[in-house]
Amino acid sequence: QKEVEQDPGPLSVPEGAIVSLNCTYSNSAFQYFMWYRQYSRKGPELLMYTYSSGNKEDGRFTAQVDKSSKYISLFIRDSQPSDSATYLCAAISGGYNKLIFGAGTRLAVHP
Amino acid sequence: ETGVTQSPTHLIKTRGQQVTLRCSSQSGHNTVSWYQQALGQGPQFIFQYYREEENGRGNFPPRFSGLQFPNYSSELNVNALELDDSALYLCASSTPGQGTHEQYFGPGTRLTVT
Numbered sequence: 001q002k003e004v005e006q007d008p009g010p011l012s013v014p015e016g017a018i019v020s021l022n023c024t025y026s027n028s029a030f031q032y033f034m035w036y037r038q039y040s041r042k043g044p045e046l047l048m049y050t051y052s053s054g055n056k057e058d059g060r061f062t063a064q065v066d067k068s069s070k071y072i073s074l075f076i077r078d079s080q081p082s083d084s085a086t087y088l089c090a091a092i093s094g095g096y097n098k099l100i101f102g103a104g105t106r107l108a109v110h111p
Numbered sequence: 112e113t114g115v116t117q118s119p120t121h122l123i124k125t126r127g128q129q130v131t132l133r134c135s136s137q138s139g140h141n142t143v144s145w146y147q148q149a150l151g152q153g154p155q156f157i158f159q160y161y162r163e164e165e166n167g168r169g170n171f172p173p174r175f176s177g178l179q180f181p182n183y184s185s186e187l188n189v190n191a192l193e194l195d196d197s198a199l200y201l202c203a204s205s206t207p208g209q210g211t212h213e214q215y216f217g218p219g220t221r222l223t224v225t
Contacts, residue, residue: 032212101153
């Protein structure tokens, strides 16, 4: 079993839709949870991170972590064609140095 | 503020050859981590360098080695290349002051082994 599981999609939505991207994890020691956006043939770009459980909002993006169910979510409001990319969730234990990534979900937002 | 840069952008090597990939960390960052991303997969941690010393290693064989220089730039060396080494190699920089969870990635080097 992989430590971080993510549905690879692809996910196709119309412009303006609310997008929900999800991951599950198995390691209870994870403390930080990250979301990266990766455009085709580019490096991952850090969107936001959350420490432990709770919500974090940044513009149209909201990250949510539920440690009781080991569930990580990213919500995108008013999705735009420019949001079309692969979204990677990642987790890391405090004091450790390696990010553990999910496989990534491909998102396509069509006009 | 200068971001993470990597060179070359892409290269093609033959099985059995050796390759060196280079990374310059983001301004102010003294820690460099290397990841391998196979097609359709998430990045996998290879190793991390801090203060010119290896500071953690993932599940990769010894033919994957690295260096960090006093200016915090880094190299990834892969010996005896195998076909399965074909991937996007990413380097990420961070600083302990911000926490190693905040890792910022470069554009990657795409390696093709034939």
